[in-house]
Amino acid sequence: MKIIVCMKQVPASSKVEIDEETGTLKRLGSDTKANPYDLYALEAALKIREKHGGTVTALTMGPKQAEEMMKDAYMCGADDAVVLSDLKFAGSDVLATSYTLSQGILLIGEADVIICGRQTTDGDTAQIGPAIAEHLNMPHAAWVSEILEIKEKSIVVKQDLASVSQISEMPFPCLITVDKDINVPRLPSYILKKETADKTVRFYAFDDLPDNDLSRYGLVGSPTNVEKMFAPPVNEKKIFLEGSDKEKTEKIFEILSAGKFI
Amino acid sequence: MATLRFDAQKCNLCGLCLEKCPFNALEMGEKGIIENEKCRMCGVCIKVCAQKALSFEQKASKAEVDKNKWKGILIYAEQEEGEIHPVVYELIGEARRLGEKVGYDVYAVIVGGKGTNKNAKKLIPYGVKKVFSYEHTGFDGFKTDCYTDAISDCIASLKPSVVLIGATALGRSLAPRLSVRFHTGLTADCTKLDIKPNTDLVQVRPAFGGNIMAQILISRSRPQFSTVRYKVMDKAKKVENPDGEVVIVPVTDDMAHSAVKVLNIEHINRTKSIEEEDVLVVAGRGAKNDVEMVRELATELGGQLAFTRPMAESGFGDNAHQIGLSGRTVKPKLIITCGVSGAIQFTAGMNAAECIIAINTDPEALIFNIANYCIVDDLYKVVPNLIKKIKDAKNMED
Ligand SMILES: Cc1cc2nc3c(=O)[nH]c(=O)nc-3n(C[C@H](O)[C@H](O)[C@H](O)COP(=O)(O)OP(=O)(O)OC[C@H]3O[C@@H](n4cnc5c(N)ncnc54)[C@H](O)[C@@H]3O)c2cc1C
Ligand SMILES: Nc1ncnc2c1ncn2[C@@H]1O[C@H](COP(=O)(O)O)[C@@H](O)[C@H]1O
Numbered sequence: 003m004k005i006i007v008c009m010k011q012v013p014a015s016s017k018v019e020i021d022e023e024t025g026t027l028k029r030l031g032s033d034t035k036a037n038p039y040d041l042y043a044l045e046a047a048l049k050i051r052e053k054h055g056g057t058v059t060a061l062t063m064g065p066k067q068a069e070e071m072m073k074d075a076y077m078c079g080a081d082d083a084v085v086l087s088d089l090k091f092a093g094s095d096v097l098a099t100s101y102t103l104s105q106g107i108l109l110i111g112e113a114d115v116i117i118c119g120r121q122t123t124d125g126d127t128a129q130i131g132p133a134i135a136e137h138l139n140m141p142h143a144a145w146v147s148e149i150l151e152i153k154e155k156s157i158v159v160k161q162d163l164a165s166v167s168q169i170s171e172m173p174f175p176c177l178i179t180v181d182k183d184i185n186v187p188r189l190p191s192y193i194l195k196k197e198t199a200d201k202t203v204r205f206y207a208f209d210d211l212p213d214n215d216l217s218r219y220g221l222v223g224s225p226t227n228v229e230k231m232f233a234p235p236v237n238e239k240k241i242f243l244e245g246s247d248k249e250k251t252e253k254i255f256e257i258l259s260a261g262k263f264i
Numbered sequence: 265m266a267t268l269r270f271d272a273q274k275c276n277l278c279g280l281c282l283e284k285c286p287f288n289a290l291e292m293g294e295k296g297i298i299e300n301e302k303c304r305m306c307g308v309c310i311k312v313c314a315q316k317a318l319s320f321e322q323k324a325s326k327a328e329v330d331k332n333k334w335k336g337i338l339i340y341a342e343q344e345e346g347e348i349h350p351v352v353y354e355l356i357g358e359a360r361r362l363g364e365k366v367g368y369d370v371y372a373v374i375v376g377g378k379g380t381n382k383n384a385k386k387l388i389p390y391g392v393k394k395v396f397s398y399e400h401t402g403f404d405g406f407k408t409d410c411y412t413d414a415i416s417d418c419i420a421s422l423k424p425s426v427v428l429i430g431a432t433a434l435g436r437s438l439a440p441r442l443s444v445r446f447h448t449g450l451t452a453d454c455t456k457l458d459i460k461p462n463t464d465l466v467q468v469r470p471a472f473g474g475n476i477m478a479q480i481l482i483s484r485s486r487p488q489f490s491t492v493r494y495k496v497m498d499k500a501k502k503v504e505n506p507d508g509e510v511v512i513v514p515v516t517d518d519m520a521h522s523a524v525k526v527l528n529i530e531h532i533n534r535t536k537s538i539e540e541e542d543v544l545v546v547a548g549r550g551a552k553n554d555v556e557m558v559r560e561l562a563t564e565l566g567g568q569l570a571f572t573r574p575m576a577e578s579g580f581g582d583n584a585h586q587i588g589l590s591g592r593t594v595k596p597k598l599i600i601t602c603g604v605s606g607a608i609q610f611t612a613g614m615n616a617a618e619c620i621i622a623i624n625t626d627p628e629a630l631i632f633n634i635a636n637y638c639i640v641d642d643l644y645k646v647v648p649n650l651i652k653k654i655k656d657a658k659n660m661e662d
Contacts, residue, residue: 013472017475018472018475018476020476043520044606046434086481087491094356095449096440096443096449096450097443097444097448097449097450097451099445100440107655123472124471124472125471126452126453126470126471126472127452127453128436128452129439129440129450129452130440131406131440132437132438132439132440132441133441133444134441135438135441136320136412136440136443136444136445138439139310139319139320140523141408141409141522141523141524142409142437142441143524144408144433144436144437145433145437152466158527161406162433162532163346163406163434164344164432164433165531165532166344166345166406166529166530166531167529167530167532168405168406168528168529168530169526169527169528169529170405170406170524170525170526170527171405171524171525171527172523172524172525173523176523188365224449225447225449225482225484225485226450226480226481226482227480227481227482227483228325228335228453228478228479228480229480229481230478230479230480231464231476231477231478231479232476232477232479233476233477234470234475234476234477239636240635240636240637240638241636241637241638242632242638242640243637243638243639245494247641247642247645247646247649248649249639250639250646251646251649251650251653252639252653253637254386254621254646254650255650255653255654255657256637257619257621257637258598258654259657261597261598261619262495262496262498263543263565263566263597263598264565264654264657264658
């Protein structure tokens with residue numbers, strides 16, 4: 003059983019500010035952490051390995067500093083860690099990021115199950131997982147709240163969808179995105195820290211990937227472009243509703259309707 | 265637009281792909297299988313090839329797209345437990361608004377098991393030009409792979425400029441696959457849309473947990489995909505003389521075939537915590553004579569009832585339903601406080617709510633310092649009136 007977990011390093015704080023003049027993000031603090039949702043993905047992989055054997059590879063695309071997060075993954079028990087890092091990947095949107103990660107998955111080779119977190123705290127899209135599955139032409143199940151069974155050639159999962167829960171079985175290779183609360187992620191262990199101190203993180207660049215068509219990576223390979231960023235509008239309005247109680251009710255009703263609460 | 269990639273080394277020349285293609289779009293050429301212009305990207309050939317010799321070519325052509333070749337707005341009509349999901353009417357409303365600006369028609373695609381063709385008809389009164397309906401028992405349940413195939417089939421033949429999908433659990437799992445297949449852009453969870461005269465869609469979405477809004481364009485490729493947040497766009501109104509039609513698209517077993525086997529589907533009644541709730545109604549000490557009335561308002565609004573500390577302490581609710589310093593911190597879209605004075609220990613737990621409506625007889629009550637809408641009146645008059653109005657409005661719709 004070979005499992006690949008996609009993890010991303012994100013800014014430690016999501017309190018970001020906009021530079022009013024340029025309409026871009028002010029420099030983010032250099033503090034980073036592993037995307038919290040991806041810790042559930044890592045834990046899910048480690049749990050499968052404990053029961054069924056195999057290996058767990060953590061995979062990320064990002065700057066060199068991602069090594070730190072990968073060391074933590076080792077301390078949690080990952081067998082292998084791969085960072086795809088190259089300036090040519092800079093500026094990637096969903097299409098280019100998911101393509102780059104799918105190339106990384108091909109490079110690592112022979113994955114049975116790929117596990118992603120439900121979303122990142124910076125990009126917030128929840129799209130990378132399903133997009134990777136499409137690039138690799140494999141089935142996926144999103145919003146997995148429970149892994150029910152691992153069979154010889156398939157996985158059975160429970161998906162939590164808005165009004166229904168669905169139990170689905172998919173053949174390997176396949177991809178799942180796991181919800182938070184699927185498990186309780188373990189903390190990095192001190193013993194593993196000592197044992198894995200010398201373990202190296204594998205780095206790969208553009209040239210190492212199977213597909214060397216530049217037009218598919220980074221900014222050039224990204225069909226979406228961010229035109230501008232701005233602070234969300236704040237609701238500072240204060241209105242005293244006037245009139246009889248009937249008229250006031252009327253007005254509340256209008257406010258509720260306009261806000262789509264009715 | 266190249267759509268298929270062929271690996272001659274894997275092909276064993278069985279010819280099944282040519283035979284199974286619903287559109288007669290494949291030919292055995294000099295260098296192997298090639299698709300002609302009839303290809304609809306439905307993926308049947310890829311599914312039936314045991315050798316895995318075929319896959320989707322996901323690379324955009326270098327040349328700038330001809331935007332004139334991609335016209336109209338397609339919305340995905342999601343079904344939930346056999347009913348049309350309410351977000352669909354919002355998508356139609358938004359699509360019509362955008363369409364009017366650039367002279368685009370609005371189309372819909374619906375995919376599902378039994379009853380899908382019947383549901384398709386329900387969209388016509390709302391001004392949809394054509395509803396493409398893919399009904400097949402193979403589409404029962406939530407299977408993104410074959411749904412992607414069916415919707416791709418529709419997109420490849422219609423060539424819409426914009427595709428709008430609800431940012432629901434299903435939509436957010438489906439849209440990324442579609443946009444990858446058409447090697448184009450997708451913006452997730454949009455809260456505001458506009459369209460430029462050159463048909464570029466202006467997409468606004470929150471990022472960093474809502475701390476920042478990003479405005480995004482997909483100007484080099486088509487179609488432009490967005491998933492749209494539920495309950496932000498205006499619902500479509502019915503049109504006077506609807507002239508749309510339902511197009512029932514033939515679906516083969518191969519087309520509806522999925523690698524995902526659905527073993528069970530169960531309805532869930534989830535109990536949300538007050539922190540997860542979009543709408544909260546709070547009963548303060550002023551409401552202690554009729555808490556059930558306040559609860560009814562919460563229920564009518566699809567939200568939950570919460571309490572101030574004295575109310576929780578008097579046994580009306582538990583700590584999990586108490587807001588404030590010694591209770592829970594909430595950030596709902598809407599909070600209505602009934603008979604709450606607005607002490608700092610209370611407001612500290614709710615002042616980040618997006619919209620605060622306060623009802624209190626005392627014009628000097630502290631709660632009015634933070635409320636967006638202030639109602640100085642007796643809650644025992646205002647609340648029943650409001651419940652009645654909401655109920656009447658709901659009955660009108662049915
Ligand atoms: C350390 C500490 C921690 C605390 N933590 C919390 C906490 O977590 N949560 C919390 O809620 N409180 C907390 N409190 C208590 C807080 O200070 C207030 O006492 C409490 O919030 C008041 O609750 P209330 O608004 O329901 O009641 P009241 O202050 O009694 O207000 C009732 C209001 O109802 C109005 N009213 C009466 N009749 C009507 C009517 N017919 N129509 C309309 N309006 C009417 C009145 O004008 C009045 O403003 C804490 C206090 C301390 C010291
Ligand atoms: N740069 C990245 N490197 C590795 N995994 C990623 C990256 N970006 C996103 N992911 C994975 O995709 C999931 C969804 O991310 P997003 O679509 O950005 O919300 C994350 O939880 C990760 O598992």
